[in-house]
Structure formats: structure tokens, C-alpha cells
Amino acid sequence: MRLGLGWKLYGDGTAPPPGQVVKPEERLSWGRTAGLGAQHVVAMFGATFVFPVVMGLDPNLAIMMSGLATILFLLVVQGRIPSYLGTSAAFVGSVFAIREAGGDSATVTGAILVAGLVLAASGVLIHLVGARIIVATLPPAVTGAVVMLIGFNLAPVVATAYWPFDQWTGLLTMAFVVLATVLLRGFLGRITVLLGLVFGFAVSWLLDLAFGATMVPDQANEGQFVSAMRVDLSAVADAPWIGLPAFHAPEFHTSAILVALPAVIALIAENAGHVKAVEEMTGERLDPYMGRAIIADGLATAASGSVGGSPTTTYAENIGVMAATRVYSTAAYYIAALVAILFGLCPKFGALVAATPEGVLGGLTVVLYGMIGLLGAKIWVENRVDFANPVVLVPLAAGLVAGIGGVKLAFTETFVIEGIALGTIITLVGYHTLHWLAPADMRPRPLGPRPGGDEGAGLLVGTGDDTAAGYPGGEADEQGADPDDGERREGTA
Known part of the structure; x- marks a missing residue:
């Protein structure tokens, strides 16, 4: 199996000129x-x-x-x-x-x-x-x-x-x-x-x-x-320079x-x-x-x-x-x-x-x-x-308030679902259930990203967690077919 461990030297090893890139399999x-x-x-x-x-x-x-x-x-x-x-x-x-x-x-x-x-x-x-x-x-x-x-x-x-x-x-x-x-x-x-x-x-x-x-x-x-x-900084002075972290x-x-x-x-x-x-x-x-x-x-x-x-x-x-x-x-x-x-x-x-x-x-x-x-x-x-569409608005509203507000769902004294977990369940199950039950003219249809918007991961400076807007779609998948038959991300109806 190819592991990508062999790198070809890019040109003479210096920085690429304007308009050129150094590919993953190349190196300076x-x-x-x-x-x-x-x-x-x-x-x-x-x-x-x-x-x-x-x-x-x-x-x-x-x-x-x-x-x-x-x-x-x-x-x-x-x-x-x-x-x-x-x-x-x-x-x-x-x-x-x-x-x-x-x-x-x-x-x-x-x-x-x-x-x-x-x-x-x-x-x-x-x-x-x-x-x-x-x-x-x-x-x-x-x-x-x-x-x-x-x-x-x-x-x-x-x-x-x-x-x-x-x-x-x-x-x-x-x-x-x-x-x-x-x-x-x-x-x-x-x-x-x-x-x-x-x-x-x-x-x-x-x-x-x-x-x-x-x-x-x-x-x-x-x-x-x-x-x-x-x-x-007393603990810093006492700590050794070399050692294993705490497993x-x-x-x-x-x-x-x-x-x-x-x-x-x-x-x-x-x-x-x-x-x-x-x-x-x-x-x-x-x-x-x-x-x-x-x-x-x-x-x-x-x-x-x-x-x-x-x-x-x-x-x-x-x-x-x-x-x-x-x-x-x-x-x-x-x-x-x-x-x-x-x-x-x-x-x-x-x-x-x-x-x-x-x-x-x-x-x-x-x-x-x-x-x-x-x-x-x-x-x-x-x-x-589109938050004017109740198929979108209602389950998201319920899930957000339940999750952020600390609503609890207790099955037993020791088994309780609350917070992020409960909010996610309400949002995910509610959205897909309503999408399935709603008449065709109410089902949200994908419109794709806003023109001129960010197709990839929007940079969240300094945190490392800039959760992207999902998979953009509209590209050929592994089998060569369009991922969603020309429809992109979920948007307005």
C-alpha cells in the first residue's frame, strides 16, 4: 500500500514562484x-x-x-x-x-x-x-x-x-x-x-x-x-526536563x-x-x-x-x-x-x-x-x-432550548439524557421525522452555499475548531456519480 512517504524535490528546493504550488508528494x-x-x-x-x-x-x-x-x-x-x-x-x-x-x-x-x-x-x-x-x-x-x-x-x-x-x-x-x-x-x-x-x-x-x-x-x-x-511557577521549577506524560x-x-x-x-x-x-x-x-x-x-x-x-x-x-x-x-x-x-x-x-x-x-x-x-x-x-419553513424551525428551536437550557430526560435515577446529547437527539430525530412526514412542497430543498461564500472550512482564528458547513456536495463521489443528483446543501424551500 502506498503510504505517501516518498517526496520528490520541487524544482531546486526553493519556494514556488507566484501561481505555482508544492504538491503533497513534493518537498522543498x-x-x-x-x-x-x-x-x-x-x-x-x-x-x-x-x-x-x-x-x-x-x-x-x-x-x-x-x-x-x-x-x-x-x-x-x-x-x-x-x-x-x-x-x-x-x-x-x-x-x-x-x-x-x-x-x-x-x-x-x-x-x-x-x-x-x-x-x-x-x-x-x-x-x-x-x-x-x-x-x-x-x-x-x-x-x-x-x-x-x-x-x-x-x-x-x-x-x-x-x-x-x-x-x-x-x-x-x-x-x-x-x-x-x-x-x-x-x-x-x-x-x-x-x-x-x-x-x-x-x-x-x-x-x-x-x-x-x-x-x-x-x-x-x-x-x-x-x-x-x-x-x-513552583511546579515548573520542580518538574524534570525529560519524562513521560501522565497516562x-x-x-x-x-x-x-x-x-x-x-x-x-x-x-x-x-x-x-x-x-x-x-x-x-x-x-x-x-x-x-x-x-x-x-x-x-x-x-x-x-x-x-x-x-x-x-x-x-x-x-x-x-x-x-x-x-x-x-x-x-x-x-x-x-x-x-x-x-x-x-x-x-x-x-x-x-x-x-x-x-x-x-x-x-x-x-x-x-x-x-x-x-x-x-x-x-x-x-x-x-x-x-430557511427558518420560515416549520420543518426546519420547529425541531431546531426545540433542540436548542432543551440542550442549552439544561432540560433533562430521566429514564432511571442513574440514566439521564440532558444538555448537548438531548438537544442533538431532538434536533436530529425531529428534523428527519418532519422531513419525512411533510408534504413535498414543504420539504427543504438544497440551494448550496451562498454565491461567493466559503466553500471549505471557514477559518476560526486560533481555535482549531472551525467546524465547516458540512460536505459541499456537487462533486463526483467514489463511484463517479453526483453525490446528491445535482442538489447541494440543505437550504430554503
Whole structure:
């Protein structure tokens, strides 16, 4: 089987001239390739270790597993789809729900593992049947609602878990990220989370110097406050330079697994959008590899969860680096993956990440969680979803309020479906049931993306989780047939 490990030197190994690209199976000189690999590491870095921190998982392990996951992905897609797999934000809401219900990290990673296997199985089905099944099962109306559920379910977390610890640091960090996202251009504009983290650390350190300790909520005693410094690097000094990250075995609980499964919908849409974005940039037909990409991400997520790591997904930041450099060589991704593995073997780095002040996380997450939720609205807008049609409006309205409002459906004292899981079930089942029962003139018909809109993954700066608007459709699938007989994404009637 061809694994895409042989690269042909592009020209004389220098950067491509205007209008030319370096294809995935080509490479620049090894020195330039190493430089590009370093750019990919920086691009994925911020989100890949921020999201494990907010999920309560080991950032060192997440970084290391992102490197291994990227290598696995490239091997499964046979080197045809250059992508980096970093930590997925699609699971953050599910993880908080699991922890709120009393689950620990083992329960969390057990749910992540099962979700990864379900994602991989979905990829197998897509590979066998054709990419058209994505449009049929997950039209943009449904996908947008699920993504919105995932993001907006996290709003209370910001207000209660991070922001109260240091509201002024949070406010300044939030303002920096907002301004940097708009004002910075090019590569810097794609690493605003990392820049915001550094800014927040600096602000916290200056506030400690100027005002000393601050009163923060006592996590051990609800309603009580304790005095603490914002920046505490004592654990960093004690940590060794070289060592293995903290592994742990997963545990499996049905209720936790059901909470995590809706993230699979977001990952399918995200991977599909990223494949189409790469296809558009490289000019190579990648539909036959759509299923492989989803299989690879599923296997990577399951492998990461099996040792206590974070879920993975393809990263828009790294796709943005390719778009800026016009170099799509997978050799640069292999170098980036190896560098990430080396970072994961440095406990001192993990201790530094774990020392991130809560106020800084509050400032970052208030932006990131909102952006995740608004991606759902972006999917609706780009695909012209018609909310005047009750077939669309009613199930989505019910699912969103049930999911975001915390409605519970209790079957027994220990088996309860709520939050994202319940909202997703109501949306998915309700939409398809009404679509089946409605008269022909009421059934939503696909209109495709808005003219001039984004065909691929819309770049969500700095998060790595820019869930795309589903599979664009309208391309030939593996069997050479049009995925949906000329009809594209679900839109207005």
C-alpha cells in the first residue's frame, strides 16, 4: 500500500514562484521543509494545549498525541491530504457535562475513546457508500444546530469556573484577543490564542508585582475565598526536563458516552469541510479520500483516549499556513509531528501550561466558546437555511432550548439524557421525522452555499475548531456519480 512517504524535490528546493504550488508528494529542501514544519507547530500550538487545560486533561499528553495522531492520519490517507491533527474543541461542552455529573478524567477519556470509534465507523460507511451520505444524514440545518449547542452550552462554564478568579485579567486578555484577531494579519492572525496566553501571563505577573495576592474563590469550599498569587511557577521549577506524560486508562459509562457522541457530528462536518478546502487549494480530487480522513481522525481520537489523551481534529490554522505559503508538502507535517512528540516528552513544559492563571483562561474561553457556538449560525447563513419553513424551525428551536437550557430526560435515577446529547437527539430525530412526514412542497430543498461564500472550512482564528458547513456536495463521489443528483446543501424551500 502506498503510504505517501516518498517526496520528490520541487524544482531546486526553493519556494514556488507566484501561481505555482508544492504538491503533497513534493518537498522543498530539508532546511526549508523544517522551517515550514516549525510554522505548523506554532500554528497548532495554542489551541492544542489550551483545550486540554480547560477539559482538565494533561496538556503534555495532548501535544504528544497530536504528533502521533498526525502521523497516523497521513498514513491512513496515503499522504494525499496534508493536515495536522490537534486537540478538538468539539468535546469541551461534553467534558464539562460529564464532570458536572461526577465523572473523572477516566470517564471523560472513555467517552472520548468510544466517540472516536463511532467516528471511525462513520468514516468506513462514508468510504463504502460515498460522501453523499453526509449531506443526506447531516444537512446544514442540523449540523449548525449541533455546533451551536456545543458552543453555547459552555457559557456558564466561563462565568463560574474561570472569570471569577480574576475578572480584570480576564477582561484584558479577552480585549487583547478580540483586537488581535481583527488587527493582526497573516500568520500572527492565526495564532491569537497563543499570543493572548502570553499576554495574559504577562498581565498576571505585573498585577502580582503591583498589588500582590488577590482574593479568589476557594475550589475546595464553595462560597469561600482565599488569598493567592495569580502566577505560581513552583511546579515548573520542580518538574524534570525529560519524562513521560501522565497516562491513565479509560473507564466506560453509558451516560457519559451518550453525552460525548454529538461531537461526532461536528467532527464529520469539520473533516469534510477541511478535505474540500484542501481539494480546492491543491486542485486534486480528494472525494475518494473523504472516508479515509474521517476514519483516520476517529482512530486517532480513540488512540488518544485509550491512554488518557484529548480528542483530535484537523486544524484550520495549519490549512491557513498552507494557503499562505502554497506549500502542501506532507513532509513538513511529519516534521511538525515529530517536534510535537518531543514537546510532549518535556514535563517542564506541561507544568508551565498547567500554571496558566484562571483569569487568563477566562479571557480566552469567553471568546473561544462564543466563536464555537456562532459557527453554527455561520453554517446556516452560508447554506441559506430557511427558518420560515416549520420543518426546519420547529425541531431546531426545540433542540436548542432543551440542550442549552439544561432540560433533562430521566429514564432511571442513574440514566439521564440532558444538555448537548438531548438537544442533538431532538434536533436530529425531529428534523428527519418532519422531513419525512411533510408534504413535498414543504420539504427543504438544497440551494448550496451562498454565491461567493466559503466553500471549505471557514477559518476560526486560533481555535482549531472551525467546524465547516458540512460536505459541499456537487462533486463526483467514489463511484463517479453526483453525490446528491445535482442538489447541494440543505437550504430554503
